[in-house]
Amino acid sequence: MQATVITITSGKGGVGKTTTAANLGCALALRGQKVVIIDGDIGLRNLDIVMGLENRIVYDAVDYVEGRCKLKQALIRDKRAPELYLLATAQTRDKTAMNPEKMSALCDELRPDFDFIIVDSPAGIEQGFETCLAPADRCLVVTNPEVSSVRDSDRVIGLIESKEKDRTTHLIINRLSAARVKKQDMLSVEDIQEVLSTAIIGVVPEDESILSSTNKGVPVALGGKGAAAVAYSEIARRLMGEDVPLQPLQSGGFLQRLFGRS
Amino acid sequence: MITIKGLRQGLLIILGEGAWHDTLRELEARLVNSANFFKGGLVALDVGAQSLAADDIERARMLLSSFEVRLGALITQDAGTAAAARSLGLGPTLPAPADPTPARRTAVAAVRATEGVEPAEAGLPATSVSEPLDGGTDGILARRRVRSGQVLRHPGHIVVIGDVNPGAQLIAGGDIIVWGKLQGSAHAGALGDTGAIVGALVMQPSTLRIADTQLIQTGKERRRDAGPRVARVNADGIEITIWQEK
Ligand SMILES: Nc1ncnc2c1ncn2[C@@H]1O[C@H](COP(=O)(O)OP(=O)(O)OP(=O)(O)O)[C@@H](O)[C@H]1O
Ligand SMILES: [Mg+2]
Numbered sequence A: 001m002q003a004t005v006i007t008i009t010s011g012k013g014g015v016g017k018t019t020t021a022a023n024l025g026c027a028l029a030l031r032g033q034k035v036v037i038i039d040g041d042i043g044l045r046n047l048d049i050v051m052g053l054e055n056r057i058v059y060d061a062v063d064y065v066e067g068r069c070k071l072k073q074a075l076i077r078d079k080r081a082p083e084l085y086l087l088a089t090a091q092t093r094d095k096t097a098m099n100p101e102k103m104s105a106l107c108d109e110l111r112p113d114f115d116f117i118i119v120d121s122p123a124g125i126e127q128g129f130e131t132c133l134a135p136a137d138r139c140l141v142v143t144n145p146e147v148s149s150v151r152d153s154d155r156v157i158g159l160i161e162s163k164e165k166d167r168t169t170h171l172i173i174n175r176l177s178a179a180r181v182k183k184q185d186m187l188s189v190e191d192i193q194e195v196l197s198t199a200i201i202g203v204v205p206e207d208e209s210i211l212s213s214t215n216k217g218v219p220v221a222l223g224g225k226g227a228a229a230v231a232y233s234e235i236a237r238r239l240m241g242e243d244v245p246l247q248p249l250q251s252g253g254f255l256q257r258l259f260g261r262s
Numbered sequence B: 001m002i003t004i005k006g007l008r009q010g011l012l013i014i015l016g017e018g019a020w021h022d023t024l025r026e027l028e029a030r031l032v033n034s035a036n037f038f039k040g041g042l043v044a045l046d047v048g049a050q051s052l053a054a055d056d057i058e059r060a061r062m063l064l065s066s067f068e069v070r071l072g073a074l075i076t077q078d079a080g081t082a083a084a085a086r087s088l089g090l091g092p093t094l095p096a097p098a099d100p101t102p103a104r105r106t107a108v109a110a111v112r113a114t115e116g117v118e119p120a121e122a123g124l125p126a127t128s129v130s131e132p133l134d135g136g137t138d139g140i141l142a143r144r145r146v147r148s149g150q151v152l153r154h155p156g157h158i159v160v161i162g163d164v165n166p167g168a169q170l171i172a173g174g175d176i177i178v179w180g181k182l183q184g185s186a187h188a189g190a191l192g193d194t195g196a197i198v199g200a201l202v203m204q205p206s207t208l209r210i211a212d213t214q215l216i217q218t219g220k221e222r223r224r225d226a227g228p229r230v231a232r233v234n235a236d237g238i239e240i241t242i243w244q245e246k
Helices: A017-030 A061-065 A100-113 A127-133 A147-161 A178-182 A189-196 A208-216 A227-239 A254-259 B020-033 B054-066 B079-087
Strands: A004-009 A035-039 A075-078 A084-087 A116-120 A138-143 A168-176 A200-205 B003-006 B011-014 B042-046 B070-075 B139-142 B151-154 B157-161 B169-172 B176-182 B185-188 B198-203 B207-210 B229-234 B237-242
Touching: A004 A017, A004 A127, A017 A035, A017 A084, A017 A116, A017 A138, A017 A168, A017 A227, A035 A100, A061 A100, A100 A116, A100 A127, A127 A147, A138 A147, A138 A189, A147 A168, A147 A189, A168 A189, A189 A200, A200 A227, A208 A227, B020 B054, B054 B070, B054 B079, B070 B079, B139 B151, B151 B157, B157 B169, B169 B176, B176 B185, B207 B229, B207 B237
Parallel strands: A004 A116, A004 A138, A035 A084, A035 A116, A138 A168, A168 A200, B011 B042, B042 B070, B139 B157, B151 B169, B157 B176, B169 B185, B176 B198, B185 B207
Antiparallel strands: A075 A084, B003 B011, B198 B229, B229 B237
């Protein structure tokens, strides 16, 4: 086994990186993949709350990197899926506790034992972004359908492209609302695609169940039936190499309303 | 006499002979006159055979940084000056970014703009772009999309084959031609040439300047201007017209 490292990033804050990381991790694990999600947002500790695992943390990634525990002790097993693990981040203010080299070394150590390593990055394009990008084989750039978010994603994609390592970069459009696109107070999928010219791997609709699931610590991908849960499981299938078309033509469903302009 | 050239990694400023104090005065005058051209740039200074102490170099660095220009290298023929430069952490070449992406670049002169910092092209000296032949003028060709936050800067012309996204910046001493959609900001003639032009297949710049003249946009033209356009300075400011051979 040799894991694919997927880094979830965005530039702009609050667009849904952590939500995406948690849900894709769950969706992949439910499909039989061996998954570890790494919280790369040092000091904030968000992912474990979204996953509902905050009470289980004894050691975190920084504890391991600094030699205070074994890797096995830092990996928190999530029993809701066959093989799903969380590597929490430290609450330390010292952001230099992780750097690109340490993150790459950590991922290299995990690679042989997993199918997917998902890294949740902090907002911004500074050190924390570089740290999370370093080990990535592929990147998922999360963007909201609004001008400022798309602008930041463009910047991030430019930075990813400027690195020596060639990575596959895909776009996830999060929080799309068909009604608001129609009212023209939101960018459409086509608008975003035109500026970013990056392939879209999934469109996640605005979905109220996300908020309550976050509060409960149960990601919607763990059995939810809503539109967002469906979107995450389709993205997971695409990540596993399945050819799942973005526009189901006959369903008359949400995506068709989005894409079906012809 | 001060000469400015484009490097793959940034700009080369060749300083003339003479007392260091006067040279810095002249440099300051150039920086004042073309502040927007230099702002945010990375520079290598060629000081020729002058003998300079670390303090002298430090003064040049301070002067540049007061115009938001980073001094990245010092080129000298004098051993003592080279040692002084090294004591300030300055070598003879601009640092190539650690990340060239050969696959995405064409053989001619494809340029990757990460803050205007260009990696050395294999087989070409790291410190020069090719000299123009037979009366042509110097420039760079970027065959790709220029994204938000990226800056292309050159004392000659800039040609982009691809779109220039909102938030991207093109700054040329000469002309700017975008074979694509120009939505970022463009400044042609940024070293003072009022005869410079900006051309684009789709002309929707966020800001457009030629030499010291800024385009005043009413907001109406943005939708209407489909098709190739060219911007020039005339008596009333910048005029944008349909691009056709005359
Ligand atoms: N598809 C969605 N529908 C509705 N709400 C969403 C959706 N995706 C995310 N949210 C909400 O948006 C908020 C921000 O999400 P999240 O924490 O995942 O963003 P982030 O990019 O990780 O933020 P940060 O940059 O601070 O790390 C959360 O309250 C989350 O519940
Ligand atoms: Mg987050």
